[in-house]
Amino acid sequence: MYVAVKGGEKAIENAHAWLAEERRGAPDVAELSVAQIREQLSLSVNRVMAEGSLYDPDLAALAIKQARGDLIEAIFLIRAYRTTLPRFGYTNPVATGNMACDRRISATFKDAPGGQVLGPTFDYTHRLLNFKLAAEGGDPIAPEAAPRTEPTPHITEFLKGEDIIQDEPTSDETPGDLTREPMEFPSTRPLRLQSLTRGDEGFVLGMAYSTQRGYARNHAFVGELRIGKVAVEMDITELGFAIEIGEVELTECETVNQFKGSKTEPPQFTRGYGLVFGQSERKSIAMALVDRALRWEELGEDNLGAPAQDEEFVLSHADNIQATGFLEHIKLPHYVDFQSELELVRKLRREAEERITPKEAAE
Amino acid sequence: MSDYNFAYLDEQTKRMIRRAILKGLAVPGYQVPFASREMPMPYGWGTGGVQVSAATLTPEDTFKVIDQGADDTTNAVSIRKFFENTAGVATTEETEKATVIQTRHRIPEAELTEDQILVYQVPIPEPLRFLEPRETETRKMHALEEYGLMHVKLYEDISQHGAISTSYAHPVRVSGRYVMDPSPIPKFDNPKLEMDAIQLFGAGREQRIYAVPPHTKVVSLDFEDYPFEATKADHPCDLCGAEDSYLDELIMDDAGNRMFVCSDTDYCRSRRAAGHEGRLAKEDAA
Numbered sequence: 001m002y003v004a005v006k007g008g009e010k011a012i013e014n015a016h017a018w019l020a021e022e023r024r025g026a027p028d029v030a031e032l033s034v035a036q037i038r039e040q041l042s043l044s045v046n047r048v049m050a051e052g053s054l055y056d057p058d059l060a061a062l063a064i065k066q067a068r069g070d071l072i073e074a075i076f077l078i079r080a081y082r083t084t085l086p087r088f089g090y091t092n093p094v095a096t097g098n099m100a101c102d103r104r105i106s107a108t109f110k111d112a113p114g115g116q117v118l119g120p121t122f123d124y125t126h127r128l129l130n131f132k133l134a135a136e137g138g139d140p141i142a143p144e145a146a147p148r149t150e151p152t153p154h155i156t157e158f159l160k161g162e163d164i165i166q167d168e169p170t171s172d173e174t175p176g177d178l179t180r181e182p183m184e185f186p187s188t189r190p191l192r193l194q195s196l197t198r199g200d201e202g203f204v205l206g207m208a209y210s211t212q213r214g215y216a217r218n219h220a221f222v223g224e225l226r227i228g229k230v231a232v233e234m235d236i237t238e239l240g241f242a243i244e245i246g247e248v249e250l251t252e253c254e255t256v257n258q259f260k261g262s263k264t265e266p267p268q269f270t271r272g273y274g275l276v277f278g279q280s281e282r283k284s285i286a287m288a289l290v291d292r293a294l295r296w297e298e299l300g301e302d303n304l305g306a307p308a309q310d311e312e313f314v315l316s317h318a319d320n321i322q323a324t325g326f327l328e329h330i331k332l333p334h335y336v337d338f339q340s341e342l343e344l345v346r347k348l349r350r351e352a353e354e355r356i357t358p359k360e361a362a363e
Numbered sequence: 364m365s366d367y368n369f370a371y372l373d374e375q376t377k378r379m380i381r382r383a384i385l386k387g388l389a390v391p392g393y394q395v396p397f398a399s400r401e402m403p404m405p406y407g408w409g410t411g412g413v414q415v416s417a418a419t420l421t422p423e424d425t426f427k428v429i430d431q432g433a434d435d436t437t438n439a440v441s442i443r444k445f446f447e448n449t450a451g452v453a454t455t456e457e458t459e460k461a462t463v464i465q466t467r468h469r470i471p472e473a474e475l476t477e478d479q480i481l482v483y484q485v486p487i488p489e490p491l492r493f494l495e496p497r498e499t500e501t502r503k504m505h506a507l508e509e510y511g512l513m514h515v516k517l518y519e520d521i522s523q524h525g526a527i528s529t530s531y532a533h534p535v536r537v538s539g540r541y542v543m544d545p546s547p548i549p550k551f552d553n554p555k556l557e558m559d560a561i562q563l564f565g566a567g568r569e570q571r572i573y574a575v576p577p578h579t580k581v582v583s584l585d586f587e588d589y590p591f592e593a594t595k596a597d598h599p600c601d602l603c604g605a606e607d608s609y610l611d612e613l614i615m616d617d618a619g620n621r622m623f624v625c626s627d628t629d630y631c632r633s634r635r636a637a638g639h640e641g642r643l644a645k646e647d648a649a
Contacts, residue, residue, distance in 0.1 A: 008440040079401040084367065182396035182570040185499045312497055322568045325406030329486070332408065332438050335611050336431045336468045336626055340530035340549040342612065343594055348524050355525075 023068045037061035046249075046278025047071055051320065052078030053179070053198045055248050055277055072200075072320050079321055083179075092242055094230045096252050096275070098151045101228040103279075106155045108221045108256055114152035119227060120279075155224040156254050156271065165256065165269040166299070185312045192294055192315060196287045197276050199318030207293075207308045207318075208286035216293045216306030220272060223256035227279050251276050253284040257292050262300030270299060290314060370417040370450040376400055380418035380572070384563055387574035392537030393505070394488050394571040402567065409442055409467060410567030412484035416446065416465045419480055419563065425453045427461035432469035432609065432626035439467070458629050468531070470552040472608045472630040475560035477577055483546045485566040488573065490534040490544040510542050513584065521589050533591070536582045537575055545581075551595045551609045556581040598623040603634035604641040 024031065038045055038061035048060040052075045060078060067073035103119025106112060118124075159165040175190030178198075183191065196204055211217055229249050233242040253274040261267035272292025274284035293308040307313055317323060368374065383397035402410040420426065426446055430439035434456040442465060443454050455461050458473040465482040475481060487493075491501045494512045504510070513534060520528040527533075532547040535556060545556055546564060556562070562575040575581060585591035596610045601622040608630055610623040622643055625631035635644065 008435045008437045009444075012437060012440060076401075076405065080403040083401045084371075084373075086373070180398050182398050184396060312499060316498075321401065322406045325408060325410075326486070326568055327407075328405060329407030332467075333431050333436050334468070336549055336609070337531045337547050339596065339610070339612055339626075340551070340594070343596055344528060344530040347594075348526065348528065351525050 023066070032065060034058060034061045034065055037064050043279060044069075044071060044074075046280050047201060047283075048074045048078055050277040050280050050283065051075045051198050051200065052082065054078050054082045072324055076321050076324070087180075089234065091232050091234045091245070094232060094248070094250070096226070096230055096250065097154055099226055099228040099230045099250070099252070100147070101152050101226050103227040104152060104224070105226075106222070106224045108223050109155060109158075112155055112158065114148065121281075152226070154254065156256065159223075159256070159269060163268075166259070166265065166271060168271070183315065185315075187311060187315060189291075189295070189298075192311065193273065193275070193287075193291060195315045195318055196274075196290055199287075200320035200323070201280075201283045201286070203318050203320070203323075204290055205282060205286045207314055208289035210306070211289050211293045211308045216296070216304050216309045218270075218272075218289070218292050219258040220255040220289050220292060221257070222285060223254045223271070225251070225253045225281065225285065227251045227281065249278050251278065251280045251284040253281075253288045255285070255288040255292060259299070264300035270295070367449050369422065370420050370446065370452075371402075372400065372414065372417045377418040380414055383572040384415065384418065384574060387563070387572050388561070388576050390541075391575055391579050392535075392541030392543040392573060394566075394573045396570055397572050399567045399570040404441070404445070406568035407486060408438060409465070409484040411565030411569075411572070412465050412467070412482050412567075413442060413445070413565075414567060415482045415563050415565035415572060416463060417450075419463055419482065420446065420450055420452055422450070422452065424462045425455050425460055426450075427455050427458065427464045428466075429464065429469060429471070429627075429629075430467040431611070432471070433628040435628065456629050457633070458627075468547050468549075469609070469626060470548055470555045472605075472625070472627045473633075475558050477559040479560040481558075481560050481562045483548075483562065483564045485544070485546045485564045485569075485571070488544055488564065488566040488569050488571040490532075490542050505541060508540070510536075513542060517584060517586070521586070527585065527589060527591075530594075534584050536584060538579050538581075542584070543573065543575075543581075549595070549609055550583070550591075551593045553581075553583045553591070554593055596623055599641060600625045600631060600634075601641040601643040603631045603639045603644070605631070605634055605639070 038057050041064065044064055045057050045060045048063055048071055049055050049057065052060065059081065060074065063074035063077040064071065066077060101117055103121060104114060104117045106116065156165055160167070176188060178191055178194040183195070227249070229247045231244045232246050232248055234245050235242045255272040257270045257272060259265070259268055259270040270292065272288035274287030274291065276284045276287065290308055293306070294311055294314065296303060296309050303309055380397060383395045386395045387393065399411065399414060402413055404410060404413065416426070426443070428434065428439045428443040430436040433439065446452055447454055458464065458471045462478060463480045463482060464471065465484065467484040470481070489498070489501050491504055491513060494516055495501050495504065504512070517527050520526065529550060531549045532544055533550045533553055535543050535545050535553060537543045545553060556575060557580065559577050561577055564573045566572070583591040596612060598610060599606045600608060600610060602624050605625055608625040608627060611626045613622050613624060615622055
């Protein structure tokens with residue numbers, strides 16, 4: 001009769017066997033290959049790489065398959081794998097000015113060197129379900145033009161010439177590493193950006209949206225959004241120079257924000273910055289808005305008490321792996337704690353009743 | 364699982380964690396920040412305890428894992444299996460035989476010795492967190508020994524409910540200095556925090572490690588006129604008859620009949636093996 005928690009081990013095994021069966025789905029439907037996920041669900045793959053902080057489309061696709069399409073679970077798989085990898089060193093900063101852009105748009109200038117390149121975007125599609133896709137996808141072919149070979153300069157560079165946009169202080173200081181040092185507050189901008197780029201897309205989006213709706217509004221223009229591949233280079237000590245070890249796809253967003261000036265800064269445009277693995281447009285724009293909101297102190301702005309200005313609040317809650325783990329841990333047994341609560345509530349009720357009853361008796 | 368290092372974590376990471384543990388032991392009750400790693404189990408499911416255990420275990424150790432006092436609760440099973448696979452250490456359910464015990468929410472009933480290490484899983488290491496949500500503030504409060512807020516909270520409990528209305532995770536003062544969260548152990552366990560064994564606390568998600576060295580003074584916060592009270596259900600164990608152990612309450616039938624059994628399954632088992640019998644011991648055997 002005392003069976004409450006016995007047999008945990010067998011139960012776990014059986015649950016996992018059932019999970020594996022459910023993951024596969026109906027066996028008369030063809031199984032998804034990792035390559036199919038990588039190629040045809042590439043935006044899911046991108047999100048898993050970005051929030052998993054590991055650039056490997058094949059592993060991300062595998063994680064999505066294993067996670068039954070639950071992206072946060074897939075991100076978790078990637079993070080847990082990532083921590084076991086040895087750290088050989090750090091690459092040189094990537095030069096996004098040399099990006100081979102698939103897409104590059106500016107909302108602030110109608111035209112600029114490098115032009116406006118729409119690239120493969122959902123923008124201007126009508127969101128009508130394409131029922132033809134349910135029957136046959138076909139192999140669509142897009143028209144091609146000769147690729148641009150020269151570098152595409154950043155839009156904000158053109159504003160810099162006029163001294164009308166705030167200058168980013170340059171520094172040769174090695175930035176901290178979020179995955180190697182515990183987060184402490186107040187933090188630094190490099191750490192904030194690291195935290196935001198791996199932060200939950202939904203959370204960062206919500207925070208960014210709140211700034212647009214007036215909680216620390218900073219009126220952002222998308223100065224530039226660019227998506228494309230950049231070379232990753234690393235200094236090899238034995239060689240004495242840097243070599244290219246591969247390339248990664250990135251989305252970079254720089255916002256240009258209205259700024260009336262403060263006690264310390266003259267009126268000028270200010271910037272927010274977003275940089276995310278893969279084609280992750282929504283995330284990089286959101287990241288730039290939140291980055292800008294978090295810079296209030298550096299720019300001498302007022303703290304309006306808005307959530308998006310609150311570094312400790314934003315950074316402590318942006319990580320979906322931390323959040324989901326802690327949220328879901330309340331499923332674990334809490335018999336002991338609940339038992340002690342039961343006893344306390346019974347005791348308090350008993351005492352309260354004793355206090356009330358004699359009074360009634362007197363009446 | 365030879366693809367992974369002994370006890371899963373790489374040696375560099377273990378060294379970093381050991382440094383944090385040593386610092387924690389040197390400054391009892393102080394929360395040492397450490398660069399917690401992502402583990403293959405979720406945050407909030409014992410990643411802090413698992414990292415501390417991984418950094419503490421040697422191949423000669425015998426490991427025991429309990430959750431809610433029991434060796435066979437699902438998450439305890441899962442963590443024990445993890446170390447069986449990644450460290451290959453001997454495991455046991457017997458408290459006396461273990462050299463390292465990882466626990467969630469309980470201190471074993473059997474008295475621990477100086478040859479043992481008790482590793483706690485901690486969800487929220489900051490005892491002041493629910494009074495002040497900001498880490499920047501609470502660290503300052505600890506630095507200045509500014510614990511007035513906590514006493515005000517306990518006082519408000521008394522004025523509202525006539526008693527300090529904590530049931531688990533009752534705050535303690537360690538070695539006369541730091542106020543510490545003993546993790547969500549029931550109040551009943553608080554007096555046991557003064558023990559011969561080393562006590563290590565790991566909070567993975569919150570990136571904190573803290574410790575209570577052996578024979579350290581640990582005082583549960585209270586007032587002279589409202590002294591701390593270690594409470595438990597007012598019953599003996601229905602299986603082993605123990606009057607001194609913390610009890611789980613089980614609902615037995617649709618009529619809502621209850622039975623009370625030791626939450627420490629090993630304690631209950633060893634008492635029954637020694638011939639002790641509770642009210643329902645005969646029925647259980649049947």
